[in-house]
Amino acid sequence: MANIVPTQSELPIEQVQAIYFDPLALREPSYKLYRINTPKGRYYYTLNALGIPTLYIGMTTMLAYVIPKPSGLMKWMSDMGYEKSQRYMREKAFYGTLMHTETANFCLNKFYDLDTVDKVVSDYIFKNQLVLEFSTKEQWIEDLKKDIAGWIQFCFDYNFRPIAIEVMLVHPDGYSGTLDYFGYMDIPVTGFWGEVYKSGERKDQPKETKKLITQKVIIDLKSTRKGTGDEEKDVQLEGYKKLFEHNFPEHIVEKLYNWSPKDWRTKPTYTLNDKTDSVDLEKFDAWVRVAQVELMKKDPVFARITGKFKMGEEPANCYSEMSIIDYITQRDHSTIKSVANQEDLPL
Numbered sequence: 001m002a003n004i005v006p007t008q009s010e011l012p013i014e015q016v017q018a019i020y021f022d023p024l025a026l027r028e029p030s031y032k033l034y035r036i037n038t039p040k041g042r043y044y045y046t047l048n049a050l051g052i053p054t055l056y057i058g059m060t061t062m063l064a065y066v067i068p069k070p071s072g073l074m075k076w077m078s079d080m081g082y083e084k085s086q087r088y089m090r091e092k093a094f095y096g097t098l099m100h101t102e103t104a105n106f107c108l109n110k111f112y113d114l115d116t117v118d119k120v121v122s123d124y125i126f127k128n129q130l131v132l133e134f135s136t137k138e139q140w141i142e143d144l145k146k147d148i149a150g151w152i153q154f155c156f157d158y159n160f161r162p163i164a165i166e167v168m169l170v171h172p173d174g175y176s177g178t179l180d181y182f183g184y185m186d187i188p189v190t191g192f193w194g195e196v197y198k199s200g201e202r203k204d205q206p207k208e209t210k211k212l213i214t215q216k217v218i219i220d221l222k223s224t225r226k227g228t229g230d231e232e233k234d235v236q237l238e239g240y241k242k243l244f245e246h247n248f249p250e251h252i253v254e255k256l257y258n259w260s261p262k263d264w265r266t267k268p269t270y271t272l273n274d275k276t277d278s279v280d281l282e283k284f285d286a287w288v289r290v291a292q293v294e295l296m297k298k299d300p301v302f303a304r305i306t307g308k309f310k311m312g313e314e315p316a317n318c319y320s321e322m323s324i325i326d327y328i329t330q331r332d333h334s335t336i337k338s339v340a341n342q343e344d345l346p347l
Contacts, residue, residue: 059177096223
């Protein structure tokens with residue numbers, strides 16, 4: 001059955017680019033990636049040499065088809081009520097986008113003035129015409145200051161150097177995803193690095209010590225302070241690893257991390273969860289296949305209601321339908337603007 005998307009006469013399309021991409025460390029993907037926004041959600045696509053689009057489903061949407069929501073989340077939504085819970089999550093999503101943007105600004109500028117957060121939050125609320133229902137502007141200011149300070153502390157602790165920020169990639173299996181950060185971390189690794197005991201019974205025997213090893217990592221930021229321990233977040237990271245290594249086979253991702261802020265009191269801190277090898281790869285591949293089957297059942301089309309009519313005329317031909325694929329094919333992509341990708345704002 002067709003998935004009808006009512007819409008205005010023209011759907012907004014943008015070419016998506018990474019916020020930051022180090023061309024000396026990575027070769028840029030050969031394809032251009034586009035995003036089309038509809039009242040029912042976002043679609044991402046590429047164009048072949050003939051201008052024919054290939055649609056990709058976002059990682060989060062794909063996993064929603066196959067991974068059940070945690071029972072605790074379902075109970076919370078039931079207790080709060082569906083509509084209210086959706087408003088709550090939308091407000092949290094807006095804050096999460098702001099936090100992502102500001103962590104990126106620190107990494108790009110290699111500097112951050114926490115005294116500007118009041119203005120940053122005020123401008124963001126005004127720009128997005130937000131009316132906060134579950135928090136206040138003052139609480140957002142306090143939270144953002146703590147969260148950015150925690151991120152700055154993390155970058156200091158591990159000498160984190162980003163190579164790509166908010167880079168969106170596609171996979172031939174039909175899914176796409178945005179990697180928050182790919183870069184280098186100096187990670188303490190326990191091992192035998194040439195040191196020996198200098199005295200005692202074990203004199204001259206190898207001594208186990210720690211050594212800082214620079215490793216290539218993917219970091220997924222979460223704005224929640226309640227931890228990042230559910231299966232869907234682990235699977236997301238594994239999907240991002242597959243996306244990255246497919247597009248950049250010359251790079252091997254050595255570590256996967258979820259980073260989230262903490263409500264610290266006197267010293268900035270954060271939560272860093274190592275998710276490397278935490279997902280059964282056979283399960284992940286099976287979930288991708290199930291999602292592909294579900295997505296094939298949907299034929300996204302959008303409805304147009306247009307026309308000019310005089311009194312006494314029947315509006316018989318005011319309604320028409322067009323598939324998303326046909327609409328994209330007919331658009332002139334030479335006029336489409338490029339935008340820096342960011343954590344998606346709620347529609």
